[in-house]
Amino acid sequence: MKALIALLLLFACMGNIAARDNILKLKQGESMCILLDDSIATHYFLDASLSGISLPIIRYHNHFYVLLVADFQKKTGKYSLVVRNGRDTLLREAVIVEKHIFERKILGIPYEFNGVFPTSTDSVNKASLLQTIAIHFFSQLWQGGFSQPFEDMRIISPFGKERIYTNTVSYHSGVDLAADSGSVVHAIGDGVVRWAKPTALYAEGLTVAIDHGGGILSLYLHLSRICVKEGTLVARGQVIGEVGSTGHSSGPHLHLMIKVGKARVDPMQFMRVLTP
Numbered sequence: 001m002k003a004l005i006a007l008l009l010l011f012a013c014m015g016n017i018a019a020r021d022n023i024l025k026l027k028q029g030e031s032m033c034i035l036l037d038d039s040i041a042t043h044y045f046l047d048a049s050l051s052g053i054s055l056p057i058i059r060y061h062n063h064f065y066v067l068l069v070a071d072f073q074k075k076t077g078k079y080s081l082v083v084r085n086g087r088d089t090l091l092r093e094a095v096i097v098e099k100h101i102f103e104r105k106i107l108g109i110p111y112e113f114n115g116v117f118p119t120s121t122d123s124v125n126k127a128s129l130l131q132t133i134a135i136h137f138f139s140q141l142w143q144g145g146f147s148q149p150f151e152d153m154r155i156i157s158p159f160g161k162e163r164i165y166t167n168t169v170s171y172h173s174g175v176d177l178a179a180d181s182g183s184v185v186h187a188i189g190d191g192v193v194r195w196a197k198p199t200a201l202y203a204e205g206l207t208v209a210i211d212h213g214g215g216i217l218s219l220y221l222h223l224s225r226i227c228v229k230e231g232t233l234v235a236r237g238q239v240i241g242e243v244g245s246t247g248h249s250s251g252p253h254l255h256l257m258i259k260v261g262k263a264r265v266d267p268m269q270f271m272r273v274l275t276p
């Protein structure tokens, strides 16, 4: 067992280098690739988890990695990364999830959405979206990596931003990217379209959700137009819709969200980690 661990080459890809002798550290909302040596990667029934929460094992640039992620609100502290083949533990490593200081804005006003409240149909539609995206393809559907939804990426509201109202606190689980209304939006990776309903959701507006397999999901909100159909395969870079301001939005922009399992991660950092 010790010999196996000694054989393991453990480091992270793309800017998140973690030396083998160091404890792995990542911040809330971050993603990191942990390379699996062939002695581990060649097993058939591999599964990875972080203190019991399943993590994807991905094939990226001809190597196998565990995609280590932390939800942006994950409790900070020490966790255990475990890779198993059936009942055999092949790797056990400590992981420290560190605090990420996100932008914070204190607004001395109550939260309201133009005085329009959601109807029961809005609630049913939202529940339907959540139910749909909770199920995903087990197998990896993407190849090569993930790229930007459009070329000129200007952040107008960062990931994780906290807005403190007098009656509630809201947390930004995606990133807002500036774009003119009608600008085309490209799929960030290969996958299957899981949600592309023509009805705008109360807060999210016209939304596309792409299942990339293994628990990786990308969501594109506030669109003015959708160009893909549910159940169809899309390739990285394919046009899936156009930027708009539908739902709870104060102007044309794209709200891009990436989930890995239940973890909501920073889309900008995720795309840097898994660049094509």
Ligand SMILES: [Zn+2]
Binding pocket: 157, 172, 174, 175, 176, 255, 256
């Ligand atoms: Zn947003």
